[in-house]
Amino acid sequence: QQQVKQSPQSLIVQKGGISIINCAYENTAFDYFPWYQQFPGKGPALLIAIRPDVSEKKEGRFTISFNKSAKQFSLHIMDSQPGDSATYFCAASGPFLPMNTGNQFYFGTGTSLTVIP
Amino acid sequence: GAVVSQHPSRVICKSGTSVKIECRSLDFQATTMFWYRQFPKQSLMLMATSNEGSKATYEQGVEKDKFLINHASLTLSTLTVTSAHPEDSSFYICSAGRQGRSPLHFGNGTRLTVT
Numbered sequence: 046q047q048q049v050k051q052s053p054q055s056l057i058v059q060k061g062g063i064s065i066i067n068c069a070y071e072n073t074a075f076d077y078f079p080w081y082q083q084f085p086g087k088g089p090a091l092l093i094a095i096r097p098d099v100s101e102k103k104e105g106r107f108t109i110s111f112n113k114s115a116k117q118f119s120l121h122i123m124d125s126q127p128g129d130s131a132t133y134f135c136a137a138s139g140p141f142l143p144m145n146t147g148n149q150f151y152f153g154t155g156t157s158l159t160v161i162p
Numbered sequence: 163g164a165v166v167s168q169h170p171s172r173v174i175c176k177s178g179t180s181v182k183i184e185c186r187s188l189d190f191q192a193t194t195m196f197w198y199r200q201f202p203k204q205s206l207m208l209m210a211t212s213n214e215g216s217k218a219t220y221e222q223g224v225e226k227d228k229f230l231i232n233h234a235s236l237t238l239s240t241l242t243v244t245s246a247h248p249e250d251s252s253f254y255i256c257s258a259g260r261q262g263r264s265p266l267h268f269g270n271g272t273r274l275t276v277t
Contacts, residue, residue, distance in 0.1 A: 077265075079265050079266070081268070086253075086271070086273065087270050087271065088166075088168070088255045088257075088268035088269050088270045088271045089206070089255070089268045090268065091265045091266075091267065094265055132203075134205065134206070136266075138266070149196070149208065149211070150196075150257075150266050152205050152206050153205065154204070154205045155203075155204070155205045157203070
């Protein structure tokens with residue numbers, strides 16, 4: 046069973062436009078929702094993350110919107126740039142306990158973003 | 163910030179040989195590390211959870227005798243692909259998290275090609 050569902054599979058956006066990627070999760074025990082950015086031949090790198098006690102988190106051009114009741118969260122990339130072209134993965138994990146590092150992260154299927162100059 | 167180092171980044175080996183991949187947490191201790199496999203244009207597939215000082219936990223369908231995991235210290239986990247075959251060719255990625263805190267940090271992956 047796919048714990049985290051991600052859409053769209055691919056996305057093409059004009060430079061300067063807004064890229065939006067959506068994810069939905071099933072397990073209400075999840076309490077940590079990161080987004081990872083992956084370039085070809087590299088490992089995923091943490092982009093931004095949110096916990097369910099807030100509905101939005103913004104870091105530069107990247108914003109996560111979180112809807113706890115709908116069990117959905119999304120990544121918005123404002124003023125998209127060609128350098129943002131990469132594959133983006135949403136993930137969910139938790140609950141986190143202070144001494145626990147063993148939480149499994151569940152990943153979405155990824156979105157290939159292409160930003161056209 | 164936390165950094166996870168993975169080595170080698172690329173390896174080509176002949177069918178039937180074994181390959182060892184190292185994953186190190188550089189500035190924190192990781193009691194748990196994770197090993198993933200990624201096929202082209204696909205998501206990360208968790209292979210196993212590596213636990214320091216104890217046996218790894220393998221996901222369903224992953225052969226524990228083929229993918230040997232050793233987590234001998236709080237900063238090092240190794241994945242050995244034994245008797246590699248061409249179908250084992252893939253991108254292998256490790257990750258680790260700081261105790262009690264998120265997020266999960268990833269290594270840069272190892273591209274394994276078995277000829």
